[in-house]
Amino acid sequence: MYAVEVRDHIMIAHSFKGPLFGPAQGLHGATFVVDVAFFREELTADGVVVDIGRAHQALKATLEPLNYRNLDELPQFAGKNTTTEFLSRHIFEAMAGAARSGALGPGGEGVARIRVTLHESHVARAWFEGAVGA
Amino acid sequence: MYAVEVRDHIMIAHSFKGPLFGPAQGLHGATFVVDVAFFREELTADGVVVDIGRAHQALKATLEPLNYRNLDELPQFAGKNTTTEFLSRHIFEAMAGAARSGALGPGGEGVARIRVTLHESHVARAWFEGAVGA
Amino acid sequence: MYAVEVRDHIMIAHSFKGPLFGPAQGLHGATFVVDVAFFREELTADGVVVDIGRAHQALKATLEPLNYRNLDELPQFAGKNTTTEFLSRHIFEAMAGAARSGALGPGGEGVARIRVTLHESHVARAWFEGAVGA
Amino acid sequence: MYAVEVRDHIMIAHSFKGPLFGPAQGLHGATFVVDVAFFREELTADGVVVDIGRAHQALKATLEPLNYRNLDELPQFAGKNTTTEFLSRHIFEAMAGAARSGALGPGGEGVARIRVTLHESHVARAWFEGAVGA
Amino acid sequence: MYAVEVRDHIMIAHSFKGPLFGPAQGLHGATFVVDVAFFREELTADGVVVDIGRAHQALKATLEPLNYRNLDELPQFAGKNTTTEFLSRHIFEAMAGAARSGALGPGGEGVARIRVTLHESHVARAWFEGAVGA
Amino acid sequence: MYAVEVRDHIMIAHSFKGPLFGPAQGLHGATFVVDVAFFREELTADGVVVDIGRAHQALKATLEPLNYRNLDELPQFAGKNTTTEFLSRHIFEAMAGAARSGALGPGGEGVARIRVTLHESHVARAWFEGAVGA
Numbered sequence: 005m006y007a008v009e010v011r012d013h014i015m016i017a018h019s020f021k022g023p024l025f026g027p028a029q030g031l032h033g034a035t036f037v038v039d040v041a042f043f044r045e046e047l048t049a050d051g052v053v054v055d056i057g058r059a060h061q062a063l064k065a066t067l068e069p070l071n072y073r074n075l076d077e078l079p080q081f082a083g084k085n086t087t088t089e090f091l092s093r094h095i096f097e098a099m100a101g102a103a104r105s106g107a108l109g110p111g112g113e114g115v116a117r118i119r120v121t122l123h124e125s126h127v128a129r130a131w132f133e134g135a136v137g138a
Numbered sequence: 139m140y141a142v143e144v145r146d147h148i149m150i151a152h153s154f155k156g157p158l159f160g161p162a163q164g165l166h167g168a169t170f171v172v173d174v175a176f177f178r179e180e181l182t183a184d185g186v187v188v189d190i191g192r193a194h195q196a197l198k199a200t201l202e203p204l205n206y207r208n209l210d211e212l213p214q215f216a217g218k219n220t221t222t223e224f225l226s227r228h229i230f231e232a233m234a235g236a237a238r239s240g241a242l243g244p245g246g247e248g249v250a251r252i253r254v255t256l257h258e259s260h261v262a263r264a265w266f267e268g269a270v271g272a
Numbered sequence: 273m274y275a276v277e278v279r280d281h282i283m284i285a286h287s288f289k290g291p292l293f294g295p296a297q298g299l300h301g302a303t304f305v306v307d308v309a310f311f312r313e314e315l316t317a318d319g320v321v322v323d324i325g326r327a328h329q330a331l332k333a334t335l336e337p338l339n340y341r342n343l344d345e346l347p348q349f350a351g352k353n354t355t356t357e358f359l360s361r362h363i364f365e366a367m368a369g370a371a372r373s374g375a376l377g378p379g380g381e382g383v384a385r386i387r388v389t390l391h392e393s394h395v396a397r398a399w400f401e402g403a404v405g406a
Numbered sequence: 407m408y409a410v411e412v413r414d415h416i417m418i419a420h421s422f423k424g425p426l427f428g429p430a431q432g433l434h435g436a437t438f439v440v441d442v443a444f445f446r447e448e449l450t451a452d453g454v455v456v457d458i459g460r461a462h463q464a465l466k467a468t469l470e471p472l473n474y475r476n477l478d479e480l481p482q483f484a485g486k487n488t489t490t491e492f493l494s495r496h497i498f499e500a501m502a503g504a505a506r507s508g509a510l511g512p513g514g515e516g517v518a519r520i521r522v523t524l525h526e527s528h529v530a531r532a533w534f535e536g537a538v539g540a
Numbered sequence: 541m542y543a544v545e546v547r548d549h550i551m552i553a554h555s556f557k558g559p560l561f562g563p564a565q566g567l568h569g570a571t572f573v574v575d576v577a578f579f580r581e582e583l584t585a586d587g588v589v590v591d592i593g594r595a596h597q598a599l600k601a602t603l604e605p606l607n608y609r610n611l612d613e614l615p616q617f618a619g620k621n622t623t624t625e626f627l628s629r630h631i632f633e634a635m636a637g638a639a640r641s642g643a644l645g646p647g648g649e650g651v652a653r654i655r656v657t658l659h660e661s662h663v664a665r666a667w668f669e670g671a672v673g674a
Numbered sequence: 675m676y677a678v679e680v681r682d683h684i685m686i687a688h689s690f691k692g693p694l695f696g697p698a699q700g701l702h703g704a705t706f707v708v709d710v711a712f713f714r715e716e717l718t719a720d721g722v723v724v725d726i727g728r729a730h731q732a733l734k735a736t737l738e739p740l741n742y743r744n745l746d747e748l749p750q751f752a753g754k755n756t757t758t759e760f761l762s763r764h765i766f767e768a769m770a771g772a773a774r775s776g777a778l779g780p781g782g783e784g785v786a787r788i789r790v791t792l793h794e795s796h797v798a799r800a801w802f803e804g805a806v807g808a
Binding site for chain 6: 556558560561562620621622623624625626628629662663664665666667668669670
Binding site for chain 1: 422424426427428486487488489490491492494495528529530531532533534535536
């Protein structure tokens, strides 16, 4: 299996609901350094999984509505704890949609799996990996 | 599949037995930067794999008996080469036990797999990944 | 000149005032990975700049009032833009105070300079370096 | 499953054919930091996956014919785009051959899978993972 | 002294003249991860050294004529070995010019020093630091 | 001022004397990732500070007597605490000697300063910087 992975980042505010979270129940924030890996069984005729430039663009477009925002105020996250693992899945769904819609350019149609990793500090990170689906 | 990974480290002395190890047969040592990843199929009602704070605590408790020690003198390692890969498995077993015993807090009961990675330098690392089991 | 540097981190929310900041005028947040370097001309009789353990404790105590907070609501920052470089200086002043007060333990009395570096993402960081003073 | 991973690097020139590549159709170059991971179900009697020293030597021998070269001029790559993912597979085949031939020393005979990761910058990387085969 | 540092990268081909360089006399290439640090005695009224966004833009504009190029063919480098340290100075001159011309936006006029670091691999890097001048 | 920096590592055992060190008074160990930076006012006629290959060789020769050793048993360290900062100075003296003796090759004669950084974990490091002298 081949993979290509690209990196970008967002800087957001949010808070968590539930005693599990202790001091993180207060409004705080995070830089998430975001890695998105695209898996493909075979390379395209050009010799790539997907074009790295288009992958970077698709990731930037996915992150733009979240960057520099207070996630507590975004309607798509109402009633949800926007934990690192939850956001990994959220970004995964958007990137899987980009693969299905052709936004990744040539090669995107054959992407079998995607893994989205969010680094929240030098000592903690989370990820979600799943099939792109039809 | 979701995952959360936390990082800590230990500083230990040890030596290896067998001509395979060349100069590492002498007493030397290592800093191991330790990453432990917890895999779970679905998030808990709080939206997490496990609480990152409790995961850090469980890792620190697991590493404490090894930290600042000469591993050659610890009875649990008698007759063993405490290689990077051997220690990855040793820490895996302790972390899997922590998951089964509830030490990870809510979410720990559903952790399906664990991967323990030990970075021994900027050019070498090892890991063990396995199912948590019953 | 000798130096010892220790690392910790904080996760905070804040916003900036002024058109220079564009979208960062909205409430957002950051993880700051914080490095504090202590400079000393000569080592102590024990052979250290300062004890790394005490340095970590002093840094944690300095960061605790900021961690998991919305900096816009803290009275000590009223009327200020809590930029990465501003916070580097703020943490520098606290660490210099720790050196002067003896909180760093043996060696702390001879720390001549301190540098505080805040990494805000994989592509941007800021720091402040200055003399500890009397 | 156990794994051991070692790191080295190459510095090469090349160009790509096809409009997909935009400005990368011109002659340019890259530093590839190369990680090779060896996977094995059980440790050897010595307690290793493979000897890290021999793994480093086998990787260096594999990279030597590529290092400081213009890949466009190497006959083995004629008619191919030497993309990061293509080179990951190329190095995988050489390392799998090293495992089969005994060049990894004791343990190499039981290596089940190999993953080769090429980091091309701080924001992009690619890898190929496959079975070693008979 | 305050500093802000931003990161970008280029991928180039080149060769070196002189027996000192051994195999690097052949046409090869490199990824240079480029860090540019701006030093300023005091913060601006906005609380910054320079705006990080504008600093990133100025760096990207400086790197654009080099990126994806064979440096051996660029007239500005005729008769020069484009070593990592030489390129650090070249990019320093361009960034110092950006500071003097106002391209960094508010704060740029007070930048006293600039340091440009080029990382050529995980085991080697070079930098040039100097005064911005009048 | 120009600089070139190269990286290598050692894996050693040692213990510390004095209550300041707490549990580190017991025999333990460390991986030290070692960076050595060479500073020079002007580049040589070849366009370098020093040759990176020779710098790597000189560093490896300096580290060889320490690597895979118990530092408590080495006569040159008798009665000393081989702390991270102490070892930074020890390696500095050896590298300064290499510069003065010509072991760095062309350019080495003009190296004005050297800085040696030892990374002992992902959260702690130390360094010594000084003039090479006559």
